Amino acid sequence: QTGSANTNPSDSADDEYITSVSIGTPAQVLPLDFDTGSSDLWVFSSETPKSSASGHVTYSPSKSSTAKKLSGSTWSIKYGDKSSSSGDVYTDVVTIGGFSVKTQAVESATKVSTQFVQDTLISGLVGLGFDIGNQVSPRPQKTWFSNAASSLAEPLFTADLRHQETGSYNFGFIDTSLAKGTIGYTPADGSEGYWGFTATGYSVGGAKLNRNSITGIADTGTTLLLLPDNIVDAYYNNVESAEYDDSQEGVVFDCSEDLPSFSFGVGGQTITISGDLLNLTPIEEGSSTCFGGLQSSSDIGTNIFGDVALKAALVVFDLGNERLGWAQK
Numbered sequence: 481q482t483g484s485a486n487t488n489p490s491d492s493a494d495d496e497y498i499t500s501v502s503i504g505t506p507a508q509v510l511p512l513d514f515d516t517g518s519s520d521l522w523v524f525s526s527e528t529p530k531s532s533a534s535g536h537v538t539y540s541p542s543k544s545s546t547a548k549k550l551s552g553s554t555w556s557i558k559y560g561d562k563s564s565s566s567g568d569v570y571t572d573v574v575t576i577g578g579f580s581v582k583t584q585a586v587e588s589a590t591k592v593s594t595q596f597v598q599d600t601l602i603s604g605l606v607g608l609g610f611d612i613g614n615q616v617s618p619r620p621q622k623t624w625f626s627n628a629a630s631s632l633a634e635p636l637f638t639a640d641l642r643h644q645e646t647g648s649y650n651f652g653f654i655d656t657s658l659a660k661g662t663i664g665y666t667p668a669d670g671s672e673g674y675w676g677f678t679a680t681g682y683s684v685g686g687a688k689l690n691r692n693s694i695t696g697i698a699d700t701g702t703t704l705l706l707l708p709d710n711i712v713d714a715y716y717n718n719v720e721s722a723e724y725d726d727s728q729e730g731v732v733f734d735c736s737e738d739l740p741s742f743s744f745g746v747g748g749q750t751i752t753i754s755g756d757l758l759n760l761t762p763i764e765e766g767s768s769t770c771f772g773g774l775q776s777s778s779d780i781g782t783n784i785f786g787d788v789a790l791k792a793a794l795v796v797f798d799l800g801n802e803r804l805g806w807a808q809k
């Protein structure tokens with residue numbers, strides 16, 4: 481069996497990617513953010529305070545004949561951007577891309593931080609990280625993919641995120657036609673719940689790859705490419721007008737700049753992110769100052785290959801072989 485779901489950028493800056501998920505009987509369809517950087521499936525629900533839930537699509541377990549309360553279970557999550565959410569837990573049928581998991585832990589939010597309240601485009605997250613990262617207590621729950629893996633044709637999924645166009649999450653099969661290059665594989669370290677891996681080097685503007693290990697995570701739920709300061713500086717030294725903007729908390733530059741590409745080595749392949757993918761968006765509507773897609777990871781302490789990097793590749797999250805595959809798109 482397999483599954484295939486379309487995913488769409490949330491806005492003109494590709495801030496996040498939205499995928500429709502069906503929960504319950506009859507199906508309640510919610511727009512969710514698939515997140516390989518966390519391991520909990522949580523949703524805005526009938527239990528979310530009305531003031532917080534306004535503008536959001538919500539899940540009502542009481543309207544689902546297959547919903548069951550997981551009594552005594554609670555959850556609470558903090559994210560790297562200081563956002564957070566918490567609540568209690570139900571199990572219900574969850575269908576993604578035509579594939580159904582009958583008894584999936586659906587974490588219902590009784591509290592959500594302002595970032596989530598304000599982001600009315602999504603009704604929650606689908607964690608696609610490793611089960612060890614799940615935050616339900618007293619008994620941690622499995623992710624949707626972990627529950628699905630044993631019934632899928634192959635225990636893997638792929639992410640094909642695209643700039644300002646529809647992409648896909650495919651489960652149980654690899655559609656190699658989505659990529660131009662060969663898939664290079666590298667071991668994945670799931671010990672912290674993330675899809676951790678080590679890139680073998682980087683280069684700016686198509687130059688030869690500098691060989692140096694960059695350990696980080698492949699995180700579909702993070703917008704940016706967050707790397708060490710020395711690499712960020714090496715890149716922006718090629719951008720005349722680049723400067724750090726305190727209010728924006730990142731490097732900005734003239735929108736008219738012709739940005740160099742950025743490449744990294746992984747699994748024997750070189751993935752090149754074109755310059756236009758590295759110009760994320762004007763800092764405000766109509767501004768001629770733009771915000772960079774490559775920023776420093778020093779505040780968070782972990783290098784994150786977020787959507788800016790993932791958009792350049794077809795990425796294979798191969799649980800069966802504990803490895804990540806990358807192919808140039």
Ligand SMILES: CC[C@H](C)[C@H](NC(=O)[C@H](C)NC(=O)[C@@H](CCSC)NC[C@@H](N)Cc1ccccc1)C(=O)O
Nearest residue numbers: 513515517518519558559560561563699701702782
């Ligand atoms: C501050 C909390 C730290 C980062 C840590 N939390 C995590 O690592 C969580 C699971 N993952 C995350 O905070 C990050 C990875 C951080 S690497 C240290 N990924 C998920 C994030 N993009 C989800 C999201 C999506 C849309 C809007 C907001 C947030 C913890 O619980 O200790």
